[in-house]
Structures are given as C-alpha cells and as structure tokens.
Amino acid sequence: MITVTNLTKRFGPTVAVDNISFEVHRGEILGFLGPNGAGKSTTMRILTCYMPPDEGKATLAGLDTFEDSLKIREKIGYLPENTPLYNDMGVVDYLKFIAEVRRIPHSKRKTRIKEVAQQCGLGKEELAKDIGQLSKGYRQRVGLAQALIHNPDILILDEPTVGLDPNQIIEIRRLIKDIGEEKTIILCSHILPEVQATCKRIIIIKEGKIVGSGTPEELAAQAQGEEIVYITIQGPQEQIQQQLDKLENTQEYHLLSSENTSHRFEIISKKGIDLRKDLFQLVVDNQWSLTEMQKTQITLEDVFKQLTTEEN
Amino acid sequence: MNNVYAVFKKEFRSYFNSPIAYIFITAFLVFSGWLFFRGFFLIGQATMRPFFSILPWEFLFFVPAVTMRLWAEEKKMGTMELLMTLPLKDGEIVIGKFLAAFLFLAITVLLTFTFPLTLYYLGKPDIGPILGGYIGALLMGAAYLSIGLFISGLTENQIVAFILSVFACFGLFIIGEPIVLTALPGWLAGFFSFLGLGAHFQSIGRGVIDSRDIIYYLSVIIFFLFLNTRFVESRKWR
Incomplete structure (x- = not known):
C-alpha cells in the first residue's frame, strides 16, 4: 500500500531523512518510532505530499x-504533529469545511459528521463549542475526526496521543486499533508502549x-537473545565469586550490592540459555542460602534505548 | 470551483468568528466618516470627491489589516500543513482567500452608502463620479488586497505582514504621484504614472470607466495572486 524507496530529505546541511526504505501493507498498523528530531515528521510530510523528497x-496505493x-491527498487522512486546528472555528463548522473539501455529498455531510463524532467520542456538548475552547484531549479527537471523515484507506497519525491523560490515551489507542482492522495506518510516536x-x-x-524493524517480538529477539538473572546469595563473597x-554459559556478571554476608549479582547468560538451574545447583552444592533469584528478558524498551542512544 | 467556494466560506466566516470584522468595520466607518464630514460642511458642495481622494490613504492601513492574517496565521498555527495536505490545489486556496478578503472589504466600503445618501438629501450630486468612485475603490482595494495577501504568505508574523504590506502598497501608490513624477525624467514619468496604483483610481473616479484602468487593476491582482501561488508552491520545488 505504501512503498518508500531510498528517501532522503535535507534541510540545508542537516540530513533529516537519510536514505530510508520501507513498505506498509494493506491493513497493517505500522509504528514509526524514534526519539524527537529523528525525522519522523519529515517522513510523514513527504508521504502526505506536503513537501517533496530530495x-x-x-x-x-501505486501513486507517486x-x-x-x-x-x-484524496486517499489519505492525516493528523499532523501537535494537531493544528483553527481555534476560532466551531467544531461543526470545521468538520463541515473538511467534509466539503473531502467531497462528501451535501446530503450526507450531517450524518457523516455525526458518525465520525461518535466514533471519536465527541459529544453534543463538544460539537457546540469553538475549537479554541476544547481541552487538549478533545482537540485531538477533532483532529482524528477530521482525518477520518472521508473514510480514507490510508491514515497517517503523527503523535496522536501527546498531552493526553492516561484514560484518554487508552481510548485513542483502542480507537486506532479498531480503525486499523480495515485500514493502513502509520503511527508516529516517540513513546514505545x-x-x-x-x-x-x-x-x-x-x-x-532506520536502525531496526520488525514485529515487537522480532525486534527484541534480533537485538539480543541473552537473559539476565538477578540473584542474591548469602555466603562468603570470595568463594561465591x-x-x-x-560457571559455564555466563557472559559476565557484576556484583550489584553486598550487605554483611548477602551478595546480589547480575548475571548475563549466553544466547538462549537459562542459567537458573545451574545457579541453584551451585548454591545447594556449596551450602549457601539463596534469598532471591529473578530472570528478566531483554525488553523492547531496552532495545529501543540501545538502538537510539548507541554511539555510532 | 467547489473547492474555491469551500475555502472562501471558511475564510469569510473566520472574519466574523472573531471580533476582527466588527472592530474593522466600525473603525473604518468612523474614521472615513469623520474625515469626510469634517470638510463637507465647510466646503458646502454636494460631492463625494473629498471622500474618494482620501480613500487610497485609508486603504493603505485598512487593507493590510484585512490580509495580514490570511497566510501568516496559518503558518504560525501550523494549520498550513493541514490545509496544504487536503486535496486542494494551491491556486484554489489562494483564490478562495482572496475572494473572502475582497467580499469583506467590499461590504465595509459599501456600508459608507449613507454618505452619498446624505448628499442626495442635502443637494443634487452627480451620480457618475459616485458610481465610478465606488467601482474604482473596489478595484483599487482588490489590488491592495492581492499585494497584502502575497506578503502575508512570506512571513509567519502578522505584524511583519502588516507593516510590509503598508510599505509595498505605499510604494506602488506614490510612484504614480506628481511629487515623484516631477523628479523623474520624462520617459520614465509616463511609465511610472501608469504603474502607480492611484492615477487609475482618479480617472475611474471622474466617472469615466476606461478599459485600460480596469485592465491595469486586473493585471496587478492576477500578478500578485500568481506570485502568491508560486510562493506557496515553493516548498515543493526541488
């Protein structure tokens, strides 16, 4: 549905988008993740024809x-970053304007606005107000309603939940997921969850x-297969070390803290190996006591951090 | 055409969504009324000439106030991105904005109809110059508007847009004024007096509607609307 090949965009000496290629298939929700200033919005602006690539x-959909x-532009719905809206316009007037430009026949406009307002959780009270009087969460919904009004095949949402409270975030996410069943969506965000x-x-x-791509599971697996075991052992420190x-199959271990005879270690295993059994055996054989043992998988969060903070 | 109409409606309504429209209309009527009637009772002639002769100077400040926000605000608020990613041609947006500003200015100017009514009540004014004056005022106003609209597209600051537009209109107005013309060599003077925004207004204001004057204003309007469109498009140049 969306194909991007070797896209580059420069602003003077800075390269905002550097030779990226990717594809989005029909009915897919693609997350476009990156820290602020990574080039997400620039890419979206190119996709929405706001500016051309260098x-x-x-x-x-096969169109350049x-x-x-x-x-x-007829086929996409776009919610730009920061949800720009005309503050002095009424919510309904604004949606009417968009509906008109989006070629929704005059007779269907009213019902369509009602439908989309309901879908985005805009009640009668909000519809009666000016956009400038709405809270941030409702502005965001107006922005979404505007993007959805013509039932577009492709939806591009740039940071749709910035500044919302947790409940609103969950609602908007659910809404996006619902819409995503039938449509192709690109969702830009700097927030991993x-x-x-x-x-x-x-x-x-x-x-x-592009520093990484795949399903969330693939990404986590691709970056590292290691596991980390946190363990606290009571016993003589030198002997334990x-x-x-x-011990075989460990990559490295660190002593995290020591209190009297209690020592806490972080042990990183080699790829795909569960160390817990060996560690337990070790403790038993030496007649130490075990007070804590915990295994953590490397999360997507770690991958994201690693990929985006690593020095080149 | 539908798109132009949609943009036109949105822009026209936005004047009345805020207090801008009411303040503007009131200020213009009070200001021009005062300037007109102040001299009117002294001279004691039933003529609109003093009104029309001062109109270009009033427009110098009032018209840029109409156009300053048209693009600058879109840029500042970020709504430009939304507008330009709607399925609208750049030219359609430019024309829609221009027509909205024009209708607003036309309404304001035509609300001065009480001035000629007063004249009819008090004397027997010549209708030709009055009609001509209004037609000329609308054409000249439209030319100022196209300049102001173009300049608004160059900045995201409304104040900058306002001041630059005043200057640009002022420049294009005074190059046709006698003071400037006498300082120029003869061959240039003829050219400049044709180029000036004011001379054509005066000739229409005499009640003589010459196609050259109308063509002049239309060319100025089309030229600046075209420039405006090109500048809006310029973000797409590679």
Whole structure:
C-alpha cells in the first residue's frame, strides 16, 4: 500500500531523512518510532505530499507523492504533529469545511459528521463549542475526526496521543486499533508502549536512518537473545565469586550490592540459555542460602534505548 | 470551483468568528466618516470627491489589516500543513482567500452608502463620479488586497505582514504621484504614472470607466495572486 524507496530529505546541511526504505501493507498498523528530531515528521510530510523528497520516491496505493499529489491527498487522512486546528472555528463548522473539501455529498455531510463524532467520542456538548475552547484531549479527537471523515484507506497519525491523560490515551489507542482492522495506518510516536500496544510492526528510526524493524517480538529477539538473572546469595563473597567465575554459559556478571554476608549479582547468560538451574545447583552444592533469584528478558524498551542512544 | 467556494466560506466566516470584522468595520466607518464630514460642511458642495481622494490613504492601513492574517496565521498555527495536505490545489486556496478578503472589504466600503445618501438629501450630486468612485475603490482595494495577501504568505508574523504590506502598497501608490513624477525624467514619468496604483483610481473616479484602468487593476491582482501561488508552491520545488 505504501512503498518508500531510498528517501532522503535535507534541510540545508542537516540530513533529516537519510536514505530510508520501507513498505506498509494493506491493513497493517505500522509504528514509526524514534526519539524527537529523528525525522519522523519529515517522513510523514513527504508521504502526505506536503513537501517533496530530495532523493528517492514514495508511492501510496501505486501513486507517486510528487506526480499524483492531489490524488494521494484524496486517499489519505492525516493528523499532523501537535494537531493544528483553527481555534476560532466551531467544531461543526470545521468538520463541515473538511467534509466539503473531502467531497462528501451535501446530503450526507450531517450524518457523516455525526458518525465520525461518535466514533471519536465527541459529544453534543463538544460539537457546540469553538475549537479554541476544547481541552487538549478533545482537540485531538477533532483532529482524528477530521482525518477520518472521508473514510480514507490510508491514515497517517503523527503523535496522536501527546498531552493526553492516561484514560484518554487508552481510548485513542483502542480507537486506532479498531480503525486499523480495515485500514493502513502509520503511527508516529516517540513513546514505545504506545507503539507496542497498537502496532503489528515497528520501524525504529534514529537521525534519519532506520536502525531496526520488525514485529515487537522480532525486534527484541534480533537485538539480543541473552537473559539476565538477578540473584542474591548469602555466603562468603570470595568463594561465591570464585565459583561464578568457573560457571559455564555466563557472559559476565557484576556484583550489584553486598550487605554483611548477602551478595546480589547480575548475571548475563549466553544466547538462549537459562542459567537458573545451574545457579541453584551451585548454591545447594556449596551450602549457601539463596534469598532471591529473578530472570528478566531483554525488553523492547531496552532495545529501543540501545538502538537510539548507541554511539555510532 | 467547489473547492474555491469551500475555502472562501471558511475564510469569510473566520472574519466574523472573531471580533476582527466588527472592530474593522466600525473603525473604518468612523474614521472615513469623520474625515469626510469634517470638510463637507465647510466646503458646502454636494460631492463625494473629498471622500474618494482620501480613500487610497485609508486603504493603505485598512487593507493590510484585512490580509495580514490570511497566510501568516496559518503558518504560525501550523494549520498550513493541514490545509496544504487536503486535496486542494494551491491556486484554489489562494483564490478562495482572496475572494473572502475582497467580499469583506467590499461590504465595509459599501456600508459608507449613507454618505452619498446624505448628499442626495442635502443637494443634487452627480451620480457618475459616485458610481465610478465606488467601482474604482473596489478595484483599487482588490489590488491592495492581492499585494497584502502575497506578503502575508512570506512571513509567519502578522505584524511583519502588516507593516510590509503598508510599505509595498505605499510604494506602488506614490510612484504614480506628481511629487515623484516631477523628479523623474520624462520617459520614465509616463511609465511610472501608469504603474502607480492611484492615477487609475482618479480617472475611474471622474466617472469615466476606461478599459485600460480596469485592465491595469486586473493585471496587478492576477500578478500578485500568481506570485502568491508560486510562493506557496515553493516548498515543493526541488
């Protein structure tokens, strides 16, 4: 549905988007994840035909963003970053304007506005207000309603939940997921849990480059297969460390804290190996006592951090 | 055409969504009324000429106030991105905005109809110059509007847009004024007096509607609307 090939965009000397390529299939929700200033919004602006790429090309539904700009714009719904809206316009007037530009026949406009308002959780009270009087959460819903009004095949949402309270965030996420059943969606965000909760596939972008892509599980697996075991052992410290040195299948271990005879270690295993059994045996054999043992998987959060903070 | 109409409606309504429209209309009527009637009872002639002769100077400040926000606000609020990603041609947006500003200005100017009514009540004014004056005022106002709209598209600051528009209109107005023309060599003077925004207004204001004057204003309007469209498009140049 969306194909991006070797896209590059420069602003003066800074390269905002650096030779990225990716694809989004019909009915897929793609998470576009990256820290602030990674080039997410620039990519979205190119996809929505707001600005052309310097190099490379992007096609949506087989149409080129540069040559068939008008046709593409008819097919997409777009919620730009920070949800820009006309503050002095009434909510209904605004939606009427969008409906008119979106070529919704005059006779159907009213019902369509009602439908989309309901879908986005805009009540009668909000519809009667001016956009400028709405709270941030409701503004966001107006922005979403505006993007959905013509029932577009492709939806591009740039940071749709920024500034919302947790309940609203959950609602908007659910809404996006519902819509995503039939439509192709790109969701931009710098918040990992957001993308994790809604998207089937994730692209991680940093300084204009794609640094990782795949399903959340794939991403976690791809970066590292190691496991970390936290263990607290009561016993003589030197002896414990000697034994840990001898232990097979460990990559490294660190002493995290020591209190009297209680020592807490972080032990990183080699790929795909569960150390807990060996560690338990070790404790039993040496007649120490075990007060804590906990295994953690490397989470997507760690991957994201690693991918986006790593020095080149 | 539908798209132009949609943009036109949105823009026109936005004047009345805020207090801008009411303040503007009141200020214009009070200001121009005062300037007109102040001299009117002294001269004691049933003529609109003093009103029309001062109108270009009033427009200099009032028209940029109508156009300053048209693009600058869209840029500042970020709504430009939304507007330009709707399935609208850049030209359609430009024309829609221009027409909205024009209708608003036309309403304001035509609300001065009480001035000629007063004249009819008190004397027997010549209708030709009055009609011509209004037609000329609308054409000149439209030319100022197209300049102001274009300049609004160059900045995201409304105050900057306002001041630059005043300057640009002022420049294009005074190059046709006698003071400037006498300082120029003859061959240039003829050219400049044709280029000036004011001379054509005066000739229409005499009640003589010459196609050259109308073509002049239409060309100024089309030229600046075209420039405006090109500048809006310029973000897409590669």
